[in-house]
Amino acid sequence: xxxxxxxxxxxxxxxxxxxxxxxxxxxxxxxxxxxxxxxxxxxxxxxxxxxxxxxxxxxxxxxxxxxxxxxxxxxxxxxxxxxxxxxxxxxxxxxxxxxxxxxxxxxxxxxxxxxxxxxxxxxxxxxxxxxxxxxxxxxxxxxxxxxxxxxxxxxxxxxxxxxxxxxxxxxxxxxxxxxxxxxxxxxxxxxxxxxxxxxxxxxxxxxxxxxxxxxxxxxxxxxxxxxxxxxxxxxxxxxxxxxxxxxxxxxxxxxxxxxxxxxxxxxxxxxxxxxxxxxxxxxxxxxxxxxxxxxxxxxxxxxxxxxxxxxxxx
Ligand code: A3D
Numbered sequence: 001x002x003x004x005x006x007x008x009x010x011x012x013x014x015x016x017x018x019x020x021x022x023x024x025x026x027x028x029x030x031x032x033x034x035x036x037x038x039x040x041x042x043x044x045x046x047x048x049x050x051x052x053x054x055x056x057x058x059x060x061x062x063x064x065x066x067x068x069x070x071x072x073x074x075x076x077x078x079x080x081x082x083x084x085x086x087x088x089x090x091x092x093x094x095x096x097x098x099x100x101x102x103x104x105x106x107x108x109x110x111x112x113x114x115x116x117x118x119x120x121x122x123x124x125x126x127x128x129x130x131x132x133x134x135x136x137x138x139x140x141x142x143x144x145x146x147x148x149x150x151x152x153x154x155x156x157x158x159x160x161x162x163x164x165x166x167x168x169x170x171x172x173x174x175x176x177x178x179x180x181x182x183x184x185x186x187x188x189x190x191x192x193x194x195x196x197x198x199x200x201x202x203x204x205x206x207x208x209x210x211x212x213x214x215x216x217x218x219x220x221x222x223x224x225x226x227x228x229x230x231x232x233x234x235x236x237x238x239x240x241x242x243x244x245x246x247x248x249x250x251x252x253x254x255x256x257x258x259x260x261x262x263x264x265x266x267x268x269x270x271x272x273x274x275x276x277x278x279x280x281x282x283x284x285x286x287x288x289x290x291x292x293x294x295x296x297x298x299x300x301x302x303x304x305x306x307x308x309x310x311x312x313x314x
Pocket of ligand 1: 037121
């Protein structure tokens with residue numbers, strides 16, 4: 001029998017990267033290679049995580065390294081390298097610094113894993129997916145941004161807390177860029193199949209939509225140093241798990257659109273089927289005029305970031 005161990009490389013051994021590594025390895029989904037520019041950091045975190053294996057009852061390898069050669073033939077590369085937001089700093093402030101980091105780490109990683117699927121986490125998310133597409137030369141099916149899963153999870157949490165029901169019975173639909181212009185769609189959000197507008201007053205729904213839009217900033221303002229990482233790492237885990245186990249889960253992810261939702265050449269969050277080959281299908285649903293306008297506004301803000309990024313790198 002051939003040995004068939006699946007391999008996930010996580011670039012950036014910071015809060016999101018190391019927590020994602022923990023979730024992936026401890027669920028027994030894949031071996032994890034943690035890589036960072038800081039020497040010792042990925043090695044120390046990987047050793048600590050590996051020493052938890054006998055207690056967590058898994059047998060995945062968790063390796064820390066500063067050398068991309070060790071990441072050869074990864075099935076998935078998760079990009080979390082970059083700077084995180086500090087209080088008062090927008091995701092867009094991070095744009096140019098993180099674009100340089102993402103381009104550089106993606107080029108190095110795909111050299112050793114030309115068949116991998118890239119999951120981008122670094123902010124500003126949608127622009128960083130563009131940077132990763134350009135740096136890798138990969139088709140859009142293999143360059144996917146994590147954002148909608150997290151934004152949806154936040155919306156689900158707020159709905160569940162408000163209604164006093166289990167969050168696992170709540171399903172939420174969030175479109176658009178990962179920023180303050182994201183478009184949570186209450187009509188397509190349900191509690192055990194019951195449309196949300198049947199259960200909650202419009203004003204209350206709007207409050208929760210607004211809280212979701214600024215969900216990241218709410219946590220940044222409390223933490224003071226750094227940004228959210230537990231729920232972001234869980235979101236990465238669900239994407240990795242759906243791909244490696246070919247679950248074909250329908251998840252909202254950021255992907256390059258080619259005419260879907262009337263958007264061409266921009267990375268925007270939409271519901272899609274995530275399986276062994278990456279993005280297997282984009283799901284298009286009918287939107288009201290108001291929702292379409294909100295989505296176009298959100299896509300417009302992504303376009304602005306891409307233009308800034310391209311002007312700066314020209
Ligand atoms: P942090 O804990 O600072 O970790 C980032 C890591 O990247 C650090 O260990 C750095 O040493 C490392 N790094 C920096 N430059 C390089 C490089 N060139 N090569 C390799 N490693 C490098 O941050 P974090 O883990 O909290 O967040 C990581 C990124 O994810 C940030 O850009 C966040 O804004 C972003 N993020 C996005 C979401 C989304 O929902 C899209 C959620 C949470 C965090």
